[in-house]
Amino acid sequence: MGVPAFYRWLAEKYPMVVVDVVEEEPVEIEGVRVPVDTSKPNPNGLEFDNLYLDMNGIIHPCFHPEDRPSPTTFAEVFQCMFDYIDRLFVMVRPRKLMYMAIDGVAPRAKMNQQRSRRFRAAKDASDAAAEEERLREEFEREGRKLPAKQQSQTCDSNVITPGTEFMAVLSVALQYYIHCRLNYDPGWKQIKVILSDANVPGEGEHKIMSYIRGQRNLPGFNPNTRHCLYGLDADLIMLALATHEVHFSILREVVYTPGQQDKCFLCGQVGHLAANCEGKAKRKAGEYDEKGEPIVPKKPYQFLNIWTLREYLEYEFRMPNPPFKIDFERIVDDFIFMCFFVGNDFLPHMPTLEIREGAINLLMAVYKKEFPSMGGYLTDSCTPDLNRVEHFIQAVGSYEDKIFQKRARLHQRQAERIKREKAQAKRGDDLDPHVRDDLIVPVANFRGSRLASGAVPSPYEHNGAHRERNSQPRKAARVSSSGSSIAAAIVEAENDLEAQERENKEDLKSRLKDAIREKSDVFNSENPEEDKVKLGEPGWRDRYYEEKFGARTSDQMEEIRRDVALKYTEGLCWVMHYYYEGVCSWQWFYPYHYAPFASDLRNLSELNITFQLGSPFKPFDQLMGVFPAASAHALPLQYRQLMTDPNSPIIDFYPTDFEVDMNGKRFSWQGIAKLPFIDEDRLLAEIKKVENTLTPEEARRNSTMCNMLFVNGSHPLSPYIYSLNSKFGNMPDKDCVEIKEKLDPSPSGGMNGYIALCAGDPSPPVFRSPVDGLEDIMDNQVM
Template sequence: MGVPAFYRWLAEKYPMVVVDVVEEEPVEIEGVKVPVDTSKPNPNGLEFDNLYLDMNGIIHPCFHPEDRPSPTTFGEVFQCMFDYIDRLFIMVRPRRLLYMAIDGVAPRAKMNQQRSRRFRAAKDAADAAAEEERLREEFEREGRKLPPKQQSQTCDSNVITPGTEFMAVLSVALQYYIHLRLNYDPGWKQIKVILSDANVPGEGEHKIMSYIRGQRNLSGFNPNTRHCLYGLDADLIMLALATHEVHFSILREVVYTPGQQDKCFLCGQVGHLAANCEGKVKRKAGEFDEKGDAIVPKKPYQFLNIWTLREYLEYEFRMPNPPFKIDFECIVDDFIFMCFFVGNDFLPHMPTLEIREGAINLLMAVYKKEFPSMGGYLTDSCTPDLNRVEHFIQAVGSYEDKIFQKRARLHQRQAERIKREKAQAKRGDDLDPHVRDDLIVPIQRFQGSRLASGAVPAPYEQNGSHKDNKERNNRARKAARVSTPGSSIAAAIVEAENDLEAQERDNKEELKSMLKDALREKSDIFNSENPEEDKVKLGEPGWRERYYEEKFGARTPEQIEEIRRDVVLKYTEGLCWVMHYYYEGVCSWQWFYPYHYAPFASDLRDLGHLNITFELGTPFKPFDQLMGVFPAASAHALPLQYRRLMTDPSSPIIDFYPTDFEVDMNGKRYSWQGIAKLPFIDEARLLAEIKKVEHTLTPEEARRNSVMFDMLFVNGSHPLSPYIYSLNSKFGHLPDKERNEIKEKLDPSASGGMNGYITLRSGDPCPPIFRSPVDGLEDIMDNQLKCSG
């Protein structure tokens, strides 16, 4: 759906849905930091029962954080994650449950998007490495010192995928963190913690929703349970609405604040909108202290309150003289379904509708206008009524010509303006006033007595480049310090070493800034001497035929109609699949949309005659998914024989792993917005080749490739603890295979209203010592935790 676009639309249209989070900070007394006591009331005036963490929204920011240097080891990533979760826990302070969900194996419909992202990431990383090497050589030719490149375990973020060694170690690290907090933090003592790691199939947010759906339909569930869900994806808002739970909040970083329309959401700078963004990196100015550490304020957080959004939607969808009594819960379902048309993770973007062009407002206006004649709601729980959907989307399609014509005019204006501004920049008309010769104070003015007394010269000379002047000024500072009365040789040496380190640090920061600039410039089609020609020309007569010719390879009117029918069938299947996924879970693990492009809104006709059915099937194993989504550049994360299937030129499936591929800009400005035209995986061929090498896995690799269950942790003082202890006493002597089949039903009165079954995990459910998997953190020597499946 596009996080910045949807969240921005929501916060602008319904400003009261977001509330700033009040954070309580740890205090420092005589140099000792006193942690926040989370057992005390929440300073936000809300008490939450359950906190759910979509862990991929934590793992990725910790892998490449914005407010600190990038980590180089997995241990640093884990420590960052522990701090991250601590901060979220302090904000929310759940009283009953903390549910931590890591993405497991995804449905095939999602894997195509994952494959595109990971191939693009590998391609971008290779381009960035080549550009960085070029800049380093340029710096060396100029005699500018740079610190050596650091070896890093985190250079390939593709390892954040089920089945990799990183994900296995991450699970152990999170288990250690849970043991640490449940043993020693008073705010954790009476809560249950569920960890659903990467070996449990399903996307993190959908595992959370499956848990909520399962609980609310069983006895003992409190309908007034207060839920809080943390995550970065826009679809979490839709998923929260789909639960029909009133007491629900989404916790997230502030990405857009109403009233900040002049701030660009692409580069984060004020003074222009995204449509006018040239992708320039913000200049560093006072962002580093004397030690070179980043001084970046903590990102603020907001609660997006679903109950307030529901009130807005109820007001928004008021209709005079409705044909029957309105059921607001059905309106909510229809709103969620309509939003699928502007984007989701499982279907390509429909060319008709763009959030930034007001697409959601258009959908809502058409819905209200057509509602009396539709004869009912678009959906019935998880099932779309295709006749009504056709009526609705055809009404939307009637606006297509106007939408495309307006888009073409705006795109043309933007292109002309940007070319004009770039031409001015080349002529030097818009030089930054700080570097214009007529505004530079010559450094010679400051020579003489002030320089001899240690005064720092002006930052620029009249002649020479900025880099040359920086070098001269550093030497001048050094000379000034050495000539100061009372200075010693040793002090001068220390000063010189500090200057050298500072210089290297400055050079490194400048290289990073130049690298960002260079990569952004290369990705901008307005900088290309031979920009990709727009052959479809949406808005000009004949755009539909040209679209199917260019995007689908159709050549005759008969081929166009044949492809259109199949595209519409598969796209409609996709809409039904997504609706089912949101409301009841996966209805087919194998189904996927087999095209790179979507149909037009006006193409969705004759839907009532379509026969839509799904077969559930089974999820891929973790290594199967890795083989389906990884490029060859990430083959290092797979076992040797699997790796060879991706990299050996004689591999029967080597065609699945192209080193280069076409990126269709499809009317977009930046290359990262384009469509990666990768070949779709032939599942039968892939699994047949994998089966031939599966026997080569070591026991540890086989464990990483297996399907597991959620893990439940409680403190020894929790009412559930005796149940786990009793289960272990009765069946702990059995072999792992047999004990894993033993299930005991939970008593909701003892579990705080939670239903389900508990089973025994392999090993001791309460090990007296839990070894730390993270360097620098101590072992837990007096563990009081109980753990079950």
């Protein structure tokens, strides 16, 4: 939906929906770190029953972090993830269930967006590597030393996709982590843990919602269950509303936009105000502590409380003299449906509606105004009433001319302002005539040993002029005849060199980020893309279908407009069903790069919309559908060749370059990647020819599996698992996993469903660590 835009709109319009999280920190006693006891009451004054983790919101920040050096090994990624989950667990402290959901194979409707993202990630990585090489050469010419480039397992973030070796190893690492915590952490002892890994089809957040929907209204389910969902996607808010569960919170990092942070005016740092300032020097990116570890400031977290949002919405949608008694739950469903028009993962958003321009406010105002004449609600559970939808969206479309004219005026002003600022910066008008404070190296930053020995910092030692002077190790000011003094001097010189290399590396990283942003800015382009559509000027509709859809005649235009409106309406119905009941078609997708205008959605009641369920892709099929050739290394050899061999019958699916339509946006990452859509029949026909070449391990990665349930041996559910194992544990694994028994909701804490045995021992006495540096679990008590 555009996370910052929607989240910011929500938090500004309804400020009391967000509450800062109170965090309890581990303490250190005589040098020993004592972890937080999560079995004690939650300091936030709320006790949650269930915590759900949308794991992709954890994997990505740990795989390619923005605020610290990137990890180079999978083991570092896993350790970072374990710390991340520990922190979330301390905040929430679930008392019944922890559900960890990793994205599995997605519906085809989502795969097109995944394909666009991954192709762009590969292109951006290639451009960044070329720019980094240029900057390295520049640093070399200046005599500025840089650490040697490290080999990294994490250079391609596209491996965070079902079916890759990384995702298989991640599953084992998380199983180890769960065993560790259930064995040793008192706060985990009485909870159930479900791990839904990448071999279970479905997007992570939708697997979670499917679980919640499946539990409601079944025996033993407590209607006052308190749910907490962690994730970074804005649509989690919509999904939480769609459950109609009242006691629901979304946990997420505070979303800052530039200039929004509360800074201390004394030291200029974020995280405290002047009254609490301790006068500490401002930390720079890449600064290290006494142990040589990078210092990473902790990001604050917030709860977004759905029950408060529901109260706001109930107040917002009050209508004087309604035609009948209002059912608020159906108003909630309509609000969710309306928000689909401003953006979702399955349809391009309408050119008419932009969240930053107040689109959601407009939709709500039109809904309230038109409600009496619409004759009722837009939706009935998961089914839109297309007659009423047409009435509503046509009313929205009546504002299109005004919206486009205002947008054109604002874009013109913005363009003039940015060009003026860039021209000033080029001339140097905005530079302070005095030397800037942040260019001077504070005396306090120099090592005590150098100052003590009489070495005085040169006035030239600041961030520009000291480059050549500091390209070699600084010599010790005094050299004693004793060997220990010489050794100390050598160590100090080496330390200084390492510190300088680290500083240069951070400078390189910062300049690389700036260079990439500058290149992606259309205002820096010598030949900016011309806006041929000119929304707001007479004839904009015809120009839109001519430029975006290739229509040449009025008949073509009308035919395309009708088909685009049909497919978009199908998409609205598909998404609504997906949010409320799950996938209604694994194969359906929107076959265009652009959306229609609001006023194009006409004659909707004439449409006959039906879906065929079909079945999900296998993991390798999805990889072949979303990966660029640059990420082929993550696939088996024969699959790889289908993506890279010039004679491959499907080589046209993997262009090395592609058009990006800026579509009126400023930065290239906001543009639309004009990639060819995958022909499913052609793709699967070629894959079928090479499937028999898979090794057993690859075949396992390419298979569909079930959720895994973990409990400590002291949990009331464990005797039922022991009983199942004693009855059927001696059977062959392939037969054993087919036998399932119904759960009794009493010992399971109100959870319904069926359990079957995993392959192998359900409670191995020793669980080997799959992560370097972490110990094996020698007396395992977890099932």
